[in-house]
Amino acid sequence: MLNLTIPLAWHYVWQEFRQPHQLLLRWVQAVLMVFIVTLSLASNTIQTYLEGNLQNLLGADAVLTQKANLTKEQITVLAGHSENVVKTSQIDATLTFNTKWQRTKLKAVGRDYPLQGQLLTSTSVLASNDNLAEVTHGGPKLGNIWLDSRLFASLSAVMGDVINVGEHRFVVSRLLVHEPDRLMEGHNVAMRAIINIEDMEKLAFAADLIQYRYLVSGTKSQINQLMQWQKQSLPAAKIHHKQGAHPLALFWQRTENFLGLASIILFFMAAIAIEQLAQLHLKKEQFFSAICMSLGASKVTGLQLSILKWFFNILLLIPVVVVISGICHWLVVNWLSTTFPAISWQLEAGLMAKTITTSVLLFAVFHTPVWLTLWQTSVPKLFQQNRKSISLGLVKLCALVVLVLVAFKYSDNGLLTLMLVGSIFITILLLVAISWAALTFGEKATQRFSGLIPFSLFMMKQRLLSKSTQILGIGLSTFLLLFTLMLLRDLGDTMVSYQRTHDGNVMISQADQQQMNAIKEWSMQHGIDLRQTKPYLYAKAVKINDQALDDFSQKPSDSLATLSRSIRLHWSQTVPDNNRVVQGKWWSKDTDKWQQISLEEEVMTDLGLTLGDTLTFIINQQSFTFTIAASHVYQPGAGSITFWVQMPATAVKHINAPHYNMASLEMDDDQWPLLGQMWRQYPTIRMVSLGELTKQFDNILAMITKVISGFAVMIIFLAVTVILSSINAFENKEKKKNCVIMSFGFLKKTCWQLNVIEWLITAFIIAIGAIAGTYITGMLIYQSQFSLVYQPNVTVLCLTLVVILSTVTLLGVYASRHSLKSSVKQLMADV
Amino acid sequence: MPCSIELTRVSQSFSNADSIITLFENLDLSVQQGQSYAITGPSGAGKSSLLMLLSGLEQPTIGKGNVVTGDHIASLDSIRSEIGFIFQQFHLLPELTALNNVALPLKLRGDKNAINKAQLWLDKVGLGDRAMHKPAQLSGGEQQRVAIARALVFSPKFIFADEPTGNLDQHNATEIADILFECCQQNNAGLIIVTHSHELASKAKHIYGLANGKLTNTSVTTEAHVPENSFENISRDTNQALASTAQKKQVLPC
Incomplete structure (x- = not known):
C-alpha cells in the first residue's frame, strides 16, 4: 500500500511546492527550526565547555567555603575526609595607588597553593598571554602583591610600584595570569589580586567579611563523606565539587531558560501562522482527499497521502535547516569566544537530530487538526468542505496546552512565565472583545449613514468569526512585537534616566x-x-x-x-x-x-x-x-x-x-577625589559610584540589546509571515467578494477603497488591542520582574498607534493586491 | 427612456503562446432594455466573452460598444452601475445570510432601506421565510433564487446571466427560469442569457447562436415563452409566496 502512496505523495509535494501557502508554511517552520536548533547547539557547546573546564580547572576535588575560619576540630575532621587541604581566604577590598582606586577581589594564599592545576604568573605586564606565562608554585612573598592585567591597567601601575590596601603597603611583583581554583568561586568579572596569607591576617579585616576557602583533594567517597559532614555540622558552609554543577553552569542554565521562554513566544507566533495557513491547507487537503476517495481510494490512503506530503515537505527543509543552523552556531560560538576563551565549534549531529525531531513532532501537533478532520470526514462531507468540527477546537486546545507546558518546563521563573502566558491570554480576550464591540457598535452606529465605511463595518460584522481569526493572529503578533520593542526601549531609557532618578550617585x-x-x-x-x-x-x-x-x-x-x-x-x-x-x-x-x-x-x-x-x-x-x-x-x-x-x-x-x-x-564632581581617602582608611567598605554602575549597566544593556534585537528581528519576521499567512488564507474569499461587488456594477476602485477601509479598521482594532495588552503586561511584569516603573508615554503610544495603523494597513493592502486582480469573468469561469 | 447596448463590428481575439486565437469577428449586436436575449453555442465559442463585451467589463480587440438612449450615445462605462449578473455557481457570500446577501448591492449604494427592500425581494422569489439562512443551508435552487433577488434588488437596466440553470435539476431549472424572466420583464430590465439549454433559450424573445466566430439570429419569438399568468408555472410554494406578497403590496412589480 505504502509503496504506491509514497511515490504519489512525493509527486504531489512537487506539484504543490510553489503554492503560496506551502511556501509560507516552509518559511515559518524553517525559521523556527533554525532558531531552536541554533539555540540548542550553542547552549550545549557552552555546557560542554564548562564541563571540560570544571574537570581541568577546578584546582581541587572540592572546595568548602564559609564566612568563618574553621575551628581546629573542624580542620581535623576535614583532614580526615581528604588527602590534602589548602586554605585560602578572599575579601572584596579597594586598592589605592596615587589618586586612583579600584575595587578588587583580594585573595590570600600560602606556599602550598595551588592544590591542583597550574598557577600562571609573569614578571612582564606585556606577557598576559597564557603562552608566555610561567607556572608558579606558592603565592607571593610577604609584602608582595600580584595583580591581574586589568588591575594593572586600571591603577596605571607598573612592576615594582607600591600600592596601598588600607594602611598597608604592598610591592607589585608579578602579573597574575591564571588561578586554577577560580571557576569554583563562581562567575564573576571582578578584578583580582593575590597576597600572602599571613599579610591578610596583618590587614586585620573584620572576620565576617572574609570568605574562607578550603581546597580539598580526595577520593570520591571521601568527598561524599565530606559533603555529609558539611550538611550536618556546617550547614551555613557551601561546598562545590567536581560531581556537581558549578555556579557558572547554573548561571548559564538560567540564561538558557530565559531564551527558552523567548522561544516559546516564537512558537506561539509560529502556531498562529500555521493555524492561519491550516485554514487554506485544510480545504486543499479535503478537496484532494475527496478526489482520491471518489476515485476509489480509502480514507486511510487520503490520510496517508496528507501525512506523507507534510513529512516530505519537512524532510526537504531539514538539509537547509542543518546548513543554516550550523552556520549560525558557528557565528554564535565565535561571538561567545570573547566570554569563554578557547571555546570551539564542532558538529553535534546527535543533538541536532534530536532537536529537529522534537521540532518536527511539535509541528505535527500543530498540524493534527488537518489530519483529524480528514480522518473524521466522509466523502459527502469532504465535497462540502465543511471544516467545522468539535475535534478541531479540541486539538487546538491541545496544541495550546503543549505550548504552555513547554513554556513552564523551560522557565525557571514561574511568576514571569505565568505573567507572560497570562498576558497573552488577556490580550486574546481583549482582541476578541474589542473586535466584537468595535464591529457591532460601529455597524449599529453607522446603519443610518451611507458610504463605504458603514458598508465595510457591515461586511466585517457579518464575517466576524473569520475576521476575528485574522485579527487575533495579527493582533497577537503585534502585541508580542510591541512588548519586546517597548521592553528594549524602556530598559534603555531606564539606564539613561538612572542618573536623574536615582537617589544619590x-x-x-x-x-x-x-x-x-x-x-x-x-x-x-x-x-x-x-x-x-x-x-x-x-x-x-x-x-x-x-x-x-x-x-x-x-x-x-x-x-x-x-x-x-x-x-x-x-x-x-x-x-x-x-x-x-x-x-x-x-x-x-x-x-x-x-x-x-x-x-x-x-x-x-x-x-x-x-x-x-x-x-x-x-x-x-x-x-x-x-x-x-x-x-x-x-x-x-x-x-x-x-x-x-x-x-x-x-x-x-x-x-x-x-x-x-x-x-x-x-557627591559633586569636585568631591570625587575624597572617595580615595575614605577607601584608604576603610578598604572593605563596599561602595560603587554611579559611573561604575552605569558602566555595568551599559555592558548589561549592550548584551540585552543584542539578545532582544535578535529576538525582535525574529518576531518582526514572524509577524510579517503571520500577516501574509492570514491574507493568503483569506485570499480566495476576498477575491470572490471583490468579484461579486464588481458584478453589482462597481469598479475595481471601489473594491480597493473597501480593502483599504477594511484594513484600516482591522489595523485600528489590532493597534488598540496590542497597545492595551502591552500596557497590562507592562503593569504586570515591569515592576516585579525588571524593577522598572511602567510609565506609558502618551506621545509614544499615539505614535505607536499611527505606526501600527499604517504598517498593518500598508502591508495588508499590499499583500492583498492579488485579491484585487479579479474580474466578473472569473466568477463565470469558476464552475 | 429605455436604452440599448450596441456592439458595432466588434472582434475579439487573444494571444496564446505564439498564436492568436480569434473568437469572433465583425460582429454586430444590439440589446434593448426590457427585452430578453439568449446566446447559445458550443463551449469555447466565445459566449461569455460576448457577455463581457456587452456589459462593458472587457474591451473588444476591434470595434466598439455604446449605450444608446434616444439620440444620446455614450460609452459602455456609463451603464456600468446599472447592470447585474447571475452566475451558474450562484456566488453568494457564504458568511452572509440570504437577507444580507440580497441587501449587499443596496448597502454598497448607501441605501438606508436596504434590509426592507431585500426582504421584499426574498418574498418575491419565495424565500421570505429563509431570510436568515446562510447559503450552505439552502439548496442549489434556493441559492439561485437568492442570487436573482440580489441581481435585481437595485433595479439594474440589464441583467447578464451566465448559465443560470446550469447547476440545477430540470424542475428547479424551470422554476428559476420562470422567476428570472418574469422578474426581469416586470422590472423592465434587459435580460441577456448565455446558455447551452435550448429550453431556457426558448424562453427568450431573441435567440442568437454563436459558433465559428459568427453570431446568427436563430429565432425571434413574438412573445417570450412566459405564460400570461406568470405565477402558474412557478412552484406552488413560490407561487403562494409571490401571490401573497403581491396582494399585500397591491402592485408589486418584480
Missing part, C-alpha cells in the same frame, strides 16, 4: 557600624549629602519548612539561588516608605513576636511559599527560624534601597551578629 552596599559612623562624619565634614541609611545583617537560608534548601526544589530558581547565598536581612518597626504590604499583616511596633518576617512577593511566588511557612537562617553561626507573617512589594518614590527579607526591629536584640548598613550618597 554613590551607593554603599556594605559598611559596618564603625565605617558607617566614619562615613557620616566624613560626609558632614565635606558637605556630602547622605541620602538614606538602612541597617541589615547577613543571613543564609538553610531550610524552608524544616526541609534542607537543596532538597526543597530541584528546579533552578533565581530566588532559591540567591537565598542559598548570604542575603541581607533588614529590620524595621514599620513598613518602609518604599514598600507596600500585599499579603498578611506587618508586625506592630515593639512586638514580642520577633521571629517573624516579611518576604518579597516575587520570592514567595517563585518558591511557592504561603503565609505561615517557616524559613531557617544561619546568622553568625547560629540558627534562627522565622515564620512568614507578611509579603511586601517595592513601590517607587521613596528611595531605591529595598530588601527581600525584613524582620521586626525587636529581633535585633535576640541575634548576636555584626550589623551592616546600606546607604546612598550624593
